[in-house]
Amino acid sequence: MTSEPVDPDLETRRLARESLRQDDPTGWFERLYSAASEGAAVVPWDRGTAHPLLADWVETSQPQGTGKHALIVGAGTGWDAELIADLGYDTTAFDISPSAVETAQRNHPDSKAAYQVANLLKPPAEWHRAFDLVVEIFTVQALPIPLQPEATERVSDFVCAGGTLLVIAAARDDDTPDDTVEGPPWPLTRAATEAFSTDDLRLIQLDRLPGPSDPTTYRWRAEYLRD
Numbered sequence: 001m002t003s004e005p006v007d008p009d010l011e012t013r014r015l016a017r018e019s020l021r022q023d024d025p026t027g028w029f030e031r032l033y034s035a036a037s038e039g040a041a042v043v044p045w046d047r048g049t050a051h052p053l054l055a056d057w058v059e060t061s062q063p064q065g066t067g068k069h070a071l072i073v074g075a076g077t078g079w080d081a082e083l084i085a086d087l088g089y090d091t092t093a094f095d096i097s098p099s100a101v102e103t104a105q106r107n108h109p110d111s112k113a114a115y116q117v118a119n120l121l122k123p124p125a126e127w128h129r130a131f132d133l134v135v136e137i138f139t140v141q142a143l144p145i146p147l148q149p150e151a152t153e154r155v156s157d158f159v160c161a162g163g164t165l166l167v168i169a170a171a172r173d174d175d176t177p178d179d180t181v182e183g184p185p186w187p188l189t190r191a192a193t194e195a196f197s198t199d200d201l202r203l204i205q206l207d208r209l210p211g212p213s214d215p216t217t218y219r220w221r222a223e224y225l226r227d
Helices: 008-021 027-037 052-061 079-085 098-107 145-157 190-194
Strands: 069-073 090-095 114-117 131-137 159-170 201-210 218-226
Touching: 027 098, 052 079, 052 159, 052 218, 069 079, 079 090, 079 131, 090 098, 098 114, 145 159, 190 201, 190 218
Parallel strands: 069 090, 069 131, 090 114, 131 159
Antiparallel strands: 159 218, 201 218
């Protein structure tokens, strides 16, 4: 008898709920990537290529990476990091999951990016305002809503003077109550997306775009510049 395929989104939420019950809101990332590496699960956001909205931004903005440093937040299996590294950036890509980092290194054996394990909520001190380009895709939204403000602050803190932050996240309306959102993900409101801004990190572009694979859902793509 052939078993029914498991919906990857439902499996992801099951793992997340188990971690939350254990008061470990980030532990499910390793469980998911570890299971995926053994063929026992599917990472829903692992597209086998860079995110289309990142690729479109690169094509439109044509950033020049030579002599600059980039940081990929929650790099997963590495596809976004590879795109940025190929632009000439000295690229650091991190994930809290050791299995994700191992998979990225295995998938990209000749990579120009440096993959490492790190926790967004407790990042290395030397990353403070150290990067000319910071790319955050789907990481903050993968954390429970009470943790999102702290994670947002950490992401913004990575951007150096004159640097750029690019954020891509699932969108929800500002009038959607937090307690009605069953995550992960816990999509960001416009206000939560604008919260990456600080006194000297300015929001210069905010687009609400149809999802690349499902035009009935929407994504924020936000670009910020540090003075």
